[in-house]
Amino acid sequence: MLTDAVVVGSGFGGAVTACRLAEGGMRVVLLERGTWWGPESDRRAFPRGLGGVARAVRNVRLARANVHRNLVRDPTGLYELHLHDQLDILTASGVGGGSLIYTNVQEEPDAEFFECFPPELRGGEMRPWFDRVRAMQRPESIEKAAVLPPKNEAFRRLAKVMDRADRLEHPDIAVVLGDPDHPETVVNAAGEEQRTCNYCGNCVLGCMETAKTTLDRTYIPAALRAGTDVRILAEVEGICPTREGWQVRWFDHAAKRHRVVTAARVVLAAGTLGTLRILLKSRDRFRTLHGLSPRLGLGFTGNGDQGAILLGSSLLFAGEAGPTFNAFMRSRDSADEHRFLIGEAGIPWTGLGLPTLAARRLVGTHMLLCMGRERPDAGRVTWRTDGIAVDWDSRHDAALFDALDSEIAATADAAGATQVISRITSAASPHGNFTVHPLGGCGMGETAETGVTDHCGRVFGAEGLYVADGSLYPQASGLPPSMTIAALAERIADLMLEG
Amino acid sequence: MALETAAPADSADLRNADWVTIEAAFEGGAEPDLTELDGAYRGRLVSVWGLDMVPTPLRWLIDVVFGTPLMPWRGKRFGRNASGDRTGSNIWLTMRGPDIVSFDVGDGERSLRLDYDVARNPAPLRVIRGDVRRLAPGLYLGRMAARLGDRDTPVLWFTLDNA
Numbered sequence A: 001m002l003t004d005a006v007v008v009g010s011g012f013g014g015a016v017t018a019c020r021l022a023e024g025g026m027r028v029v030l031l032e033r034g035t036w037w038g039p040e041s042d043r044r045a046f047p048r049g050l051g052g053v054a055r056a057v058r059n060v061r062l063a064r065a066n067v068h069r070n071l072v073r074d075p076t077g078l079y080e081l082h083l084h085d086q087l088d089i090l091t092a093s094g095v096g097g098g099s100l101i102y103t104n105v106q107e108e109p110d111a112e113f114f115e116c117f118p119p120e121l122r123g124g125e126m127r128p129w130f131d132r133v134r135a136m137q138r139p140e141s142i143e144k145a146a147v148l149p150p151k152n153e154a155f156r157r158l159a160k161v162m163d164r165a166d167r168l169e170h171p172d173i174a175v176v177l178g179d180p181d182h183p184e185t186v187v188n189a190a191g192e193e194q195r196t197c198n199y200c201g202n203c204v205l206g207c208m209e210t211a212k213t214t215l216d217r218t219y220i221p222a223a224l225r226a227g228t229d230v231r232i233l234a235e236v237e238g239i240c241p242t243r244e245g246w247q248v249r250w251f252d253h254a255a256k257r258h259r260v261v262t263a264a265r266v267v268l269a270a271g272t273l274g275t276l277r278i279l280l281k282s283r284d285r286f287r288t289l290h291g292l293s294p295r296l297g298l299g300f301t302g303n304g305d306q307g308a309i310l311l312g313s314s315l316l317f318a319g320e321a322g323p324t325f326n327a328f329m330r331s332r333d334s335a336d337e338h339r340f341l342i343g344e345a346g347i348p349w350t351g352l353g354l355p356t357l358a359a360r361r362l363v364g365t366h367m368l369l370c371m372g373r374e375r376p377d378a379g380r381v382t383w384r385t386d387g388i389a390v391d392w393d394s395r396h397d398a399a400l401f402d403a404l405d406s407e408i409a410a411t412a413d414a415a416g417a418t419q420v421i422s423r424i425t426s427a428a429s430p431h432g433n434f435t436v437h438p439l440g441g442c443g444m445g446e447t448a449e450t451g452v453t454d455h456c457g458r459v460f461g462a463e464g465l466y467v468a469d470g471s472l473y474p475q476a477s478g479l480p481p482s483m484t485i486a487a488l489a490e491r492i493a494d495l496m497l498e499g
Numbered sequence B: 001m002a003l004e005t006a007a008p009a010d011s012a013d014l015r016n017a018d019w020v021t022i023e024a025a026f027e028g029g030a031e032p033d034l035t036e037l038d039g040a041y042r043g044r045l046v047s048v049w050g051l052d053m054v055p056t057p058l059r060w061l062i063d064v065v066f067g068t069p070l071m072p073w074r075g076k077r078f079g080r081n082a083s084g085d086r087t088g089s090n091i092w093l094t095m096r097g098p099d100i101v102s103f104d105v106g107d108g109e110r111s112l113r114l115d116y117d118v119a120r121n122p123a124p125l126r127v128i129r130g131d132v133r134r135l136a137p138g139l140y141l142g143r144m145a146a147r148l149g150d151r152d153t154p155v156l157w158f159t160l161d162n163a
């Protein structure tokens, strides 16, 4: 049976595309490899406690030079950790994709960032698409909350001590804010009920209060209402062009067998690593995909992410209460363009349920998250035997990562930390790093020589095949990317409907 | 939406199927490129000639045996020989097991043709011809036949998978 569109993945790219295509009248099948998460009785409850988190690991994929192995494999799991030679990457699996465990920041890059995209996207072109995302996700700054979390007061003090109060920003976050002591029920833009935030600080473990405006509470219910056939535990293995359109082969983890669906169009929105895996596997292992741009897999970036843990910090300590990451200090370059940001991310100690003694020892332990505009063509993703491998090394932009090291050191110093563990990574080399923002590899470009897709997300050399996720980034933005991905997906869906 | 009615996507979809169904699946398959099959593919015997006529419970039992170590054939490996021609061989016992019984690979009728008439093979095996079509990315359905005179007589069906 030929359907109009198969959308692969239900994160920021997939949820938006499926919703808009279905609203536009297309018959849409959404294939998501993970399951539904949340407090409702028919969903899997988000993990709590260290044991719960360990049980919620979907996969630890070891992709080191000579060792390629999946260490845990629970298709219903939430977290996926990819350990490559020099880069560790954390991603999510489930209906709603990264929104389930992300820290909610909805940040729009300056218009200048779109200069690395094809010309059609420049000059304010993205404005209406960002507005659409805004209308659905209704993000707002923590400053609009009735009560500012204590950790924000502490971060303000820190910025002041560092003489950087002017660099402090409170980005919009997709969390329903209210009085944390008296949470209420509100109806969101998709007509779904959510509770206002109680400042539990468990954002990255998944929100059991429904205060996070995750995609399974907005775009996906809207997609379902518009008739989208949402399949869970449906992991796409490969694709192949046929006379009528595209054949998509997926593994049904519930029935433990493969299935095939054919569609006139396929939208790959499986997240940067997921989409690259499907394209590279189809091209290099199944050998059913030919004529793609030679840039496939090139231009991969970790978005200049770097994490650090501060121990024994006296100034920052204020507990984890409040949305996990809701303020940062931004650094701009000489042309006043965004260079990097640094913020405090609350570690969900309560949600992790640490024994009291351990919790006491960890008083003053904090996490700093930085991200910066990494230089173009940072890394490369290739297919190796039975999976993808990321070839990336922080030395390709030593200036940025050295600057982040200095910034972390200065922040730790000002916060009175007794110890700093910077560049948290499992890589043995000092040039490794960790990211929660894998981007690029299917970058948009004007031609197949400069990009894998055009400005509409159409894959060069493969009619009817689209990409609509983080892999479209031609370069790092050094900013949280989810809102941009959603806005690009809004635009891609609209142009697909126009034909 | 009834996605499940789509074409076979798994060797399990063809297990216990009658020859008419398997032939229809083969008919609906696509011709792979000559270079498409490369490396090792897990094999599964789907049906052998005469199985249709066996009573159902016995047929199921035979099908189960096809999927156990009692059936030593594990799959096929495809590659090139020294002169660059496409060739292949069968894998036995384990996927890392010995490659025995080779074939040349060429274009067939809307299929890849596996020709066992190669010097290394014992004479009785040289009458074997195979045709392979793609059912889905990574999944292939093959028909083995014995060349008797100038006719190919189908003997068995198998799938190859490298998902």
Ligand SMILES: Cc1cc2nc3c(=O)[nH]c(=O)nc-3n(C[C@H](O)[C@H](O)[C@H](O)COP(=O)(O)OP(=O)(O)OC[C@H]3O[C@@H](n4cnc5c(N)ncnc54)[C@H](O)[C@@H]3O)c2cc1C
Residues within 6 Å of the ligand: A008, A009, A010, A011, A012, A013, A014, A031, A032, A033, A034, A090, A091, A092, A093, A094, A095, A096, A097, A098, A099, A101, A102, A103, A104, A105, A106, A107, A204, A234, A235, A236, A237, A269, A270, A271, A272, A274, A275, A278, A325, A436, A437, A438, A468, A469, A470, A471, A479, A480, A481, A482, A483, A485
């Ligand atoms: C801890 C953490 C905090 C973060 N905080 C922020 C933040 O504050 N702000 C921000 O902007 N970004 C944040 N991010 C990043 C953000 O989550 C991602 O950039 C975003 O989710 C990417 O969107 P996407 O559509 O590209 O892919 P995803 O959201 O990752 O969605 C991809 C989906 O595809 C599914 N999938 C993958 N492979 C297959 C397959 N083969 N078949 C079927 N389905 C498949 C996955 O299960 C997943 O649901 C954070 C990420 C993490 C991990």
